[in-house]
Amino acid sequence: IGFCLNRPLFSVKMMKTKLVFLRLSGPAFSLLQSTVRPQLEQHFDVVAVDGSIPKIEQKCEYVMCTQHATKSEIIDFVECANQQGAKCLWVHTLNAGVDPLQNDAVKQLQAPVTNTKGVFSHNLGEWVLMAALHFEKQISRLQENQRAHRYDRFTMGELRGKTMGIIGYGDIGRACAKLAHAFGMRVVATRRRPQADVDDLGTQVHGLSWKDSLLQCSDFVVCVLPGIPENKHFIAMRELKLMKPTAVLINIGRGSTVNEMDVVEALNTSIIKGAALDVHENEPLAPEDGPIWDAPNLLLSPHNADFVLSNTDATLANLVQLAENYFVPHKQFPYTVDLSLGY
DSSP states (O other): OOOOSSSSSSSHHTTEEEEEEESOOOOHHHIIIIIIIHHTTTTOOOOOOOOOOOOOOOOHHHHHESSSOOOHHHHHHHHHHHHTEEEEEEESSSSSOGGGGOOOHTTTTOOEEOTTTTTHHHHHHHHHHHHHHHHHTTTHHHHHHHHOOOOOOOOOOOOOEEEEEEEESSHHHHHHHHHOOOOEEEEEEEEOOOOBBBBTSHHHHHHHHGGHHHHHHHHHHOOOOOGGGGTTTBOOOOOOSSTTOOEEEEOOOOOBBBBBHHHHHHHHHSSSSSSSSOOSSSSSSOTTOOOHHHTEEEEEEEEEOOOHHHHHHHHHHHHHHIIIITTTTTTSOOOOOOTTOOO
């Protein structure tokens, strides 16, 4: 999706455009201050306070860049800026997901929205293959045997020849497929607008109507769906019962797309063999969320599959590239996000 900015070429006025960071913190804030800020200040008045949300207190043009801000915080920021007569020219998130931006306040800005597309894909693909290997090589059993000082020579499984089914075959899905193919796996996928029956990686790509067939034939079902309303509980008990009893569900999309309580029940009753969840319906998981913590054959991680130090450099480098190559010289962004679709 292209989005062309209807504004003049770079001028002195452009120097006064504010680039406002919302809840920028940790390594990203440190990198901004030490390295990236001078690059951005060639074009913007950079406004960033460690972990905070600055306010716009005057009429101006601005770019909003968010990292950890919640949906309600973003709405409050936009409404305050509107009261000052400020105009938003571009909205960017340092994340892949755009859930906090999916609100009427942001949509009514009618500004192009971009995310950090592609930066996290390889790391998420690695996590998916880690999860598949965890179950195929029975890592939990190995650890239990080691703790018990038990020399138990059991037969391991292998990924070669198994089928990985990917629901939501975008940039992250392709990263999963690339690694899966390297292990000798067959890969099938569904997406909203398939462009070829078999893509350049060798993945069989189908439309969304092929969902049930994917569930029935896959040894590993990987969910990479965005958290839009129509995807809520896209995977629930009906879908879990279509899966093989030896299959594993892996979710790296959004927690709302999978009914976690149905997954817990499916694991407790051996409807499926296992599940690996990096994202959850309610985050963070609380200690009292017992059924999830205690479910058998469930691998959990705290939504940190893409928390890799190199990604900090890459996310800010992506922002600089979008700003310098597209925003400032009045070019069309190479991609924009459709908030109604979530990607």
